[in-house]
Amino acid sequence: MTTIVTEPHRLWRNARYLTWLVSDTSKGLAATLFTFAIPLLALIVTNDPAQAGVIGGAGMVARLVLTLVGGILADRHPRIVLMLIGSLLGILFAGAFTLLALADALTFGTLLAANVLLAARGGVFDVAGESAIKEIVPNEAMGRAQAANQGRDAALQLAGGPLGGLLLGVGGWLVGVVMTLCHAVAAVTAWMLKREARRAGIADTGADALGLPTESAADAEATAPVRTSAWAELREAFAWLFSRPDLGGVLVIITIVNLGFNAAITTVMYALQQAGYSELLIGSLGAGVGAVMLAGAIVAPLLVPRIRTGVLAIAGLAGGAAGTVVLATVTEPWAIVIVLGASVLLLPALNAGMMGYFMVATPTQLLGRANSAAAVLGMGAMPLAPLIAGFGLTWIGRESTILVCAALCVIAVALALSNRALRALPVESRWTEHAKQYENA
Numbered sequence: 329m330t331t332i333v334t335e336p337h338r339l340w341r342n343a344r345y346l347t348w349l350v351s352d353t354s355k356g357l358a359a360t361l362f363t364f365a366i367p368l369l370a371l372i373v374t375n376d377p378a379q380a381g382v383i384g385g386a387g388m389v390a391r392l393v394l395t396l397v398g399g400i401l402a403d404r405h406p407r408i409v410l411m412l413i414g415s416l417l418g419i420l421f422a423g424a425f426t427l428l429a430l431a432d433a434l435t436f437g438t439l440l441a442a443n444v445l446l447a448a449r450g451g452v453f454d455v456a457g458e459s460a461i462k463e464i465v466p467n468e469a470m471g472r473a474q475a476a477n478q479g480r481d482a483a484l485q486l487a488g489g490p491l492g493g494l495l496l497g498v499g500g501w502l503v504g505v506v507m508t509l510c511h512a513v514a515a516v517t518a519w520m521l522k523r524e525a526r527r528a529g530i531a532d533t534g535a536d537a538l539g540l541p542t543e544s545a546a547d548a549e550a551t552a553p554v555r556t557s558a559w560a561e562l563r564e565a566f567a568w569l570f571s572r573p574d575l576g577g578v579l580v581i582i583t584i585v586n587l588g589f590n591a592a593i594t595t596v597m598y599a600l601q602q603a604g605y606s607e608l609l610i611g612s613l614g615a616g617v618g619a620v621m622l623a624g625a626i627v628a629p630l631l632v633p634r635i636r637t638g639v640l641a642i643a644g645l646a647g648g649a650a651g652t653v654v655l656a657t658v659t660e661p662w663a664i665v666i667v668l669g670a671s672v673l674l675l676p677a678l679n680a681g682m683m684g685y686f687m688v689a690t691p692t693q694l695l696g697r698a699n700s701a702a703a704v705l706g707m708g709a710m711p712l713a714p715l716i717a718g719f720g721l722t723w724i725g726r727e728s729t730i731l732v733c734a735a736l737c738v739i740a741v742a743l744a745l746s747n748r749a750l751r752a753l754p755v756e757s758r759w760t761e762h763a764k765q766y767e768n769a
Contacts, residue, residue, distance in 0.1 A: 339472060355418065355510065358507040365495075367383070367594070378722050384713075385711040385712070386711075392708060399562075417449050426508060455700050461687070470688055478676035497607060578747065581750070587713055592652045595716070595726060596730070600613075613668075617665060620668075624673045633757060635755065637685055640678050648672070649737035649741045655671075656731050686702065688760055689759070
């Protein structure tokens with residue numbers, strides 16, 4: 329009897345994955361620049377941390393709410409086409425922001441509107457890009473793909489801070505110009521991805537647009553539930569998530585730790601700006617943290633196949649909580665970089681493991697809505713982060729605000745340690761087998 333040895337899937341020989349990565353990275357750089365620039369521009373224009381918090385919080389609310397819409401669209405319509413439309417809207421909105429900055433018309437109201445519009449664009453259309461990767465990368469390579477994405481995100485953070493600070497030093501209009509160019513690159517590569525799918529014989533309609541072979545697309549259509557309403561489709565996604573012990577409970581933990589950690593970082597950034605530090609220096613702090621995350625992302629592909637995902641998740645959460653506690657005691661920029669760097673070292677491996685397992689465990693026809701539901705559950709409290717930072721600095725000061733954030737992170741770690749399903753998540757090679765035990769539970 330002859331044993332057939334299957335060669336491991338090589339991501340860097342997957343042309344569709346590389347095209348997707350360029351498109352998603354360009355869009356990510358635009359988002360990184362705007363995320364960096366908006367709070368600082370808000371502080372410069374208003375000189376009020378509370379108003380800056382309102383601007384940041386409003387954008388997060390818009391993104392979260394419309395992410396639910398994006399999930400429905402991603403399961404109803406061709407995902408690559410949605411990627412293209414989202415990039416074209418990004419060009420339009422970033423161009424409008426550039427014109428406002430050139431006209432010296434950036435005020436509390438215009439910054440609020442610009443942040444909400446760009447965040448809403450991301451909520452409606454970014455889910456499609458996140459979901460399309462399942463049809464481009466096979467399950468056995470998903471952990472490595474997510475680790476590569478984590479490295480990409482770390483590189484964006486590494487470059488985004490200094491680049492954002494440098495551009496902002498010239499003027500907000502230059503941030504807008506670079507964002508517009510980034511969305512243009514994302515649009516071109518999304519179009520290329522659509523063309524590559526057509527050349528491969530994959531129709532750009534219905535389930536075929538996801539990259540499924542024709543037979544699989546027909547099967548997915550035949551077995552898909554009858555669509556009654558958007559609300560019914562959303563309920564289906566939320567019900568599915570909470571029926572899965574390996575996924576539902578984990579999202580509550582992620583919600584709490586995201587709120588605590590991001591509110592702490594926002595508090596630090598606001599405090600540095602109010603203390604008179606330059607935008608370039610603040611951006612350089614982000615670059616230092618990004619460098620550590622890049623190192624963690626380089627190691628992540630070695631850890632995910634060898635260490636149980638549950639162990640990586642708990643270790644990453646514990647590191648973030650410990651770092652947030654220490655962050656309350658340091659004020660010098662160099663010390664802040666060291667503390668934050670130590671806090672995020674295992675974050676790429678945590679994210680690669682959890683996101684990779686989620687992609688493997690979720691059925692293709694449900695992935696868009698499941699992604700959006702998970703985003704809302706995992707990031708639902710995030711709009712509170714800039715509000716906690718802004719009002720916390722105004723009312724109780726820097727140290728006390730960060731300690732409140734640290735308490736949230738410690739609670740998340742305690743919940744993770746008590747969560748049996750989280751602790752049981754295995755290494756990458758056993759994800760498919762592990763997920764199957766919950767399918768008929």
